[in-house]
Amino acid sequence: MRSQSLLMSFASAAVLSATAFGSSLTVQTATSYVGTDECDDSCDALVSGACSLLCELQNRELVEFATANVALTPISITTSATADAVTLGGKMMAHAHSGFDVEFTLSEATFVYVEWNIFFPVAQNNILPPPPLPPEGVWVGQVPAGSYFAKADHSVVGEGSLASGIFIRVIPDYFADCDGDGTFDWQEIVAGTQQDTNDNGIPDACEVTGDLNGDGVVGASDLAILLGDWGGGGPSDLNDDGTVGAPDLAILLGAWS
Numbered sequence: 001m002r003s004q005s006l007l008m009s010f011a012s013a014a015v016l017s018a019t020a021f022g023s024s025l026t027v028q029t030a031t032s033y034v035g036t037d038e039c040d041d042s043c044d045a046l047v048s049g050a051c052s053l054l055c056e057l058q059n060r061e062l063v064e065f066a067t068a069n070v071a072l073t074p075i076s077i078t079t080s081a082t083a084d085a086v087t088l089g090g091k092m093m094a095h096a097h098s099g100f101d102v103e104f105t106l107s108e109a110t111f112v113y114v115e116w117n118i119f120f121p122v123a124q125n126n127i128l129p130p131p132p133l134p135p136e137g138v139w140v141g142q143v144p145a146g147s148y149f150a151k152a153d154h155s156v157v158g159e160g161s162l163a164s165g166i167f168i169r170v171i172p173d174y175f176a177d178c179d180g181d182g183t184f185d186w187q188e189i190v191a192g193t194q195q196d197t198n199d200n201g202i203p204d205a206c207e208v209t210g211d212l213n214g215d216g217v218v219g220a221s222d223l224a225i226l227l228g229d230w231g232g233g234g235p236s237d238l239n240d241d242g243t244v245g246a247p248d249l250a251i252l253l254g255a256w257s
Contacts, residue, residue: 024170025170027104030070030103032069041055063082064096079152083159104148104149113168119163121162169189209251210222
């Protein structure tokens with residue numbers, strides 16, 4: 001999906017939080033569901049991982065296939081459903097469906113990067129502006145604090161295929177260019193020229209180890225975040241061993257500003 005045609009232009013001026021210079025995106029609920037004639041399944045996305053589902057039936061006459069993937073850091077959701085019926089001694093109608101529903105809040109007005117698959121319907125949502133939307137499938141703009149949602153529900157019968165999805169990332173500082181190369185940090189992250197392994201919107205090469213809230217220093221606020229994540233995973237897992245614990249606390253204290 002990662003369209004890059006708008007990256008160099010200013011397009012417009014379970015609980016998981018990603019702090020961004022005072023603004024945080026917090027996911028309240030994230031549910032995904034898929035189904036075919038042979039199975040029906042749903043799941044709630046995990047804070048520390050992805051919610052993935054697959055239902056399928058394949059034989060000589062009939063193929064049904066439905067998938068859904070939901071991740072929350074940043075919000076990344078894709079679903080698809082395919083039904084293909086073949087006449088062999090009689091018509092068989094395949095049926096498949098998939099969808100998702102995610103609700104989240106922004107604590108303060110902030111810039112966001114939103115991307116969708118231009119070849120399939122845009123997910124129902126209240127964060128993108130009214131149509132017409134950019135044909136490239138990328139929108140960048142500032143949105144006010146408040147409650148937001150993105151959801152899709154689609155099905156296909158017979159010979160058909162349909163998909164939907166959405167990708168939403170908070171931009172901590174629209175004009176930040178920490179390496180001074182003339183390209184904004186968020187542009188480099190979405191283009192893949194800068195890594196952001198903890199998905200906090202700050203390029204890894206420019207990040208201060210232990211600066212969990214992105215304010216450029218390591219202090220009490222970062223310590224509070226780490227302690228709140230204790231025993232779990234995510235950005236506070238500074239040594240990447242899968243669990244936030246004493247080794248991560250030692251790294252943070254060693255980088256104290």
